[in-house]
Amino acid sequence: MALHVAVIGSGPAGIYTAEALVKQSAEPVQVDVLERLPTPYGLVRYGVAPDHTSIKSIANYLRKVLELPEVRFLGGVTLGAHVSVEDLLSAYDAVVYCTGAMVDRRLGIPGEDLPGSVAATDFVNWYCGHPDVDSGMFTLDSPEIAVIGVGNVAVDVVRVLAKTSEELKATDVPHDVLERLEESQVKAIHMVGRRGPEHAKFTLKELRELGELANADVCVRPEEAVVLGVDFPRQIQGNIKVLQSWAAREPVGRPRRLDVRFWMRPVEILGTERVEGLKLERTRLSEEGRVVGTGEFETLPVGMVLRSVGYQSVPLPGVPFSESTMTVPNEAGRVREREYVAGWLKRGPTGVIGTNKSDAAETVRTLLADLEGGERVPDGGIDALLASREVRPVTYEEWQGIETAESELAKSLGRGERVKLAGLEAMLRACRS
Numbered sequence: 001m002a003l004h005v006a007v008i009g010s011g012p013a014g015i016y017t018a019e020a021l022v023k024q025s026a027e028p029v030q031v032d033v034l035e036r037l038p039t040p041y042g043l044v045r046y047g048v049a050p051d052h053t054s055i056k057s058i059a060n061y062l063r064k065v066l067e068l069p070e071v072r073f074l075g076g077v078t079l080g081a082h083v084s085v086e087d088l089l090s091a092y093d094a095v096v097y098c099t100g101a102m103v104d105r106r107l108g109i110p111g112e113d114l115p116g117s118v119a120a121t122d123f124v125n126w127y128c129g130h131p132d133v134d135s136g137m138f139t140l141d142s143p144e145i146a147v148i149g150v151g152n153v154a155v156d157v158v159r160v161l162a163k164t165s166e167e168l169k170a171t172d173v174p175h176d177v178l179e180r181l182e183e184s185q186v187k188a189i190h191m192v193g194r195r196g197p198e199h200a201k202f203t204l205k206e207l208r209e210l211g212e213l214a215n216a217d218v219c220v221r222p223e224e225a226v227v228l229g230v231d232f233p234r235q236i237q238g239n240i241k242v243l244q245s246w247a248a249r250e251p252v253g254r255p256r257r258l259d260v261r262f263w264m265r266p267v268e269i270l271g272t273e274r275v276e277g278l279k280l281e282r283t284r285l286s287e288e289g290r291v292v293g294t295g296e297f298e299t300l301p302v303g304m305v306l307r308s309v310g311y312q313s314v315p316l317p318g319v320p321f322s323e324s325t326m327t328v329p330n331e332a333g334r335v336r337e338r339e340y341v342a343g344w345l346k347r348g349p350t351g352v353i354g355t356n357k358s359d360a361a362e363t364v365r366t367l368l369a370d371l372e373g374g375e376r377v378p379d380g381g382i383d384a385l386l387a388s389r390e391v392r393p394v395t396y397e398e399w400q401g402i403e404t405a406e407s408e409l410a411k412s413l414g415r416g417e418r419v420k421l422a423g424l425e426a427m428l429r430a431c432r433s
């Protein structure tokens, strides 16, 4: 009898787990990848920026895993809504949770919930066409916008805001999102870091891209680009050099302006009915290395604040969860008997797509060692269980129907290779037609 494993979530962690199971297992294995959306690839589809087409093409590798005879994709099946942990443990020999990190971290400052104060998770979902977010959700009618955080997600968000809709036309951005971007009133974008250039989380390649924007001048204040000390890793030295070169150049009058700020922390989002400003406080590091305020304040006249301060995982019903690390406690991927975890849910929301490959391989090594020579759960039975609950999973072939509809839409609009369909209904129509 084959080893039956359920992988929950079809982002990079889930798919690399399926691949590692097939590659590492000495005995025959069958893997079901259960995914709450009708579409696979997680953040590769709904996170990686639309203009980063070469990174998006990792999907071409991931698809080959889903096409293996030992692997089956079951879209539209949610752990916690359609199936429980108990259902899975009675249908499979083991379960691997790979549900990522779906929500934003909070700033915990006054005004955070005002209309116009937006989590980067929602904004990214919007321009990536995630079905959880309405494509009409955002109107970019403020001339000034602040983006809080200096990580790679903040850089993605800034780039999308700074580019023209013409520059994004060939991407897969949903068409009504592209129209909103075309109507954008944004003239100034402030990207705000609470520490110095040497502490910024963005990577050099991503930072450099901002300096190449055709539609925006990038500005850094010379006094904020000063860095004490020289003994930094190469990546950081590279960041500092780029930022200091921007501090030394004059704007050339491009239609938009990006101000990259350092040593400023948000203390209040101002406004009554909606965001009218962002109050910042200058910071320094305490002797213990903590960020502390200096009592010097500044207000940015922004109508929108995008909070890009990191993602976090949400607990899965019936699965252990640590509220302090916001991850599933595990030992080399083992959670409890026959339950495992991989990806962002295992180690937190950091690292690039490839990091999930070695991470998944570790979890699978643990799983296979634990289950070697053990008893097997007789007959899967998940199909009958889902049918009894009137849940009809989206198959891999049906997902390909969505892909076809997306490339037909792109053709009809005279855009690039594909254009994302807006909304769950449209996707389900495409896969069932």
Ligand SMILES: Cc1cc2nc3c(=O)[nH]c(=O)nc-3n(C[C@H](O)[C@H](O)[C@H](O)COP(=O)(O)OP(=O)(O)OC[C@H]3O[C@@H](n4cnc5c(N)ncnc54)[C@H](O)[C@@H]3O)c2cc1C
Binding pocket: 008, 009, 010, 011, 012, 013, 014, 034, 035, 036, 037, 040, 041, 042, 043, 044, 046, 047, 048, 049, 052, 055, 077, 078, 079, 080, 098, 099, 100, 101, 102, 124, 153, 156, 311, 316, 342, 343, 344, 345, 350, 351, 352, 353, 354, 356
């Ligand atoms: C905005 C953004 C841009 C990024 N860009 C890059 C980049 O350019 N290059 C790079 O190398 N890395 C990038 N990363 C990092 C990379 O995306 C992550 O390392 C990777 O996606 C994490 O993989 P994961 O499988 O753990 O999570 P995810 O990719 O989030 O996959 C989790 C999957 O689980 C599904 N799921 C959730 N809950 C359930 C449930 N209850 N039942 C069933 N399914 C469920 C979700 O729908 C999703 O498909 C980016 C991250 C973000 C946030």
Ligand SMILES: NC(=O)c1ccc[n+]([C@@H]2O[C@H](COP(=O)([O-])OP(=O)(O)OC[C@H]3O[C@@H](n4cnc5c(N)ncnc54)[C@H](OP(=O)(O)O)[C@@H]3O)[C@@H](O)[C@H]2O)c1
Binding pocket: 106, 107, 148, 149, 150, 151, 152, 153, 154, 156, 193, 194, 195, 199, 200, 201, 202, 206, 265, 266, 308, 309, 310, 311, 349, 350, 351, 352
């Ligand atoms: N192209 C790519 O390769 C790519 C693209 C996107 C994402 N990713 C990866 O995905 C992961 C997640 O990226 P991310 O940008 O969401 O997270 P991140 O790298 O952790 O960056 C979060 C940023 O938010 C700041 N921050 C946190 N709390 C704050 C607060 N209360 N007030 C002000 N600022 C605050 C952090 O500053 P402090 O450092 O001071 O805490 C940091 O600058 C990263 O590993 C990233 O590299 C990669």
